[in-house]
Amino acid sequence: MLTIPVVYSSTIVFWGFMTMDDEVVMFCNPPLGLYPTVSRFWTFSNVIINTITLVLFITLILVFYYKGKKQKSDTRKIMKRLKVSILFFIFTWYIGLLAADLFVALGFTGPTLIFMMSNLVFFVLISYSQFFYVVIWRSPEYRNAFLEAWSCIPCCKILKERHSKSTKISATAHSHQQNSMMSSA
Incomplete structure (x- = not known):
């Protein structure tokens, strides 16, 4: 998956280096x-x-x-x-x-x-x-997939474990809240 981006980027960098002049870059x-x-x-x-x-x-x-x-x-x-x-x-x-x-x-x-x-x-x-805001921060599905993909890194593994615990707790609390609302109605 990285082959095309690396070839494209390397070509641009090489071409840019070959055409470089001594002009000041603001x-x-x-x-x-x-x-x-x-x-x-x-x-x-x-x-x-x-x-x-x-x-x-x-x-x-x-x-x-x-x-x-x-x-x-x-x-x-x-x-x-x-x-x-x-x-x-x-x-x-x-x-x-x-x-x-x-x-x-x-x-x-x-x-x-x-x-x-x-x-x-x-x-x-x-x-x-x-991308970070919409996909990682706001979406538990994408956040779980992101942390799972990077769980080989110790800090991501810890975050994944914490997030899975908090997700279970909030899901349980949400279902209890819905059950209590239904029983009171």
Whole structure:
């Protein structure tokens, strides 16, 4: 699974290194830190990769939507999280890259272009943090899978054990609460 990303990234880094000049880099991020030709390729290729990711997100939503009609399991929760993830993705990372292309297409140059493109990093940072919030922090299903995958690391194993105990306690408390509400009604 890592072969394609490593080949892509290594190619960009190598190409960027080979075209390096002694120009001062105001802000070191890929659109500004790379030689203009490499930067343009990196931005354009990322828009293509993001479009593929967007299509995959929409496909997943449709698959879960149609499966959800047949099964009434956790499909709604998964769909809700996928929808939130796709909205964050569109309004942060995807729009950030499209805005970088737009600034170049509009003819911005020099300090103005540098200022505008360097501030796009804010949207990318939001995109990176949303995964943790939506998937890991808010979802016990994903959190359990994450901790299970990393349970070979001692701190993750401890967190997994604590989380499984607290999940059992809260599930038991929730069922007792529902039973007491039903009996009082």
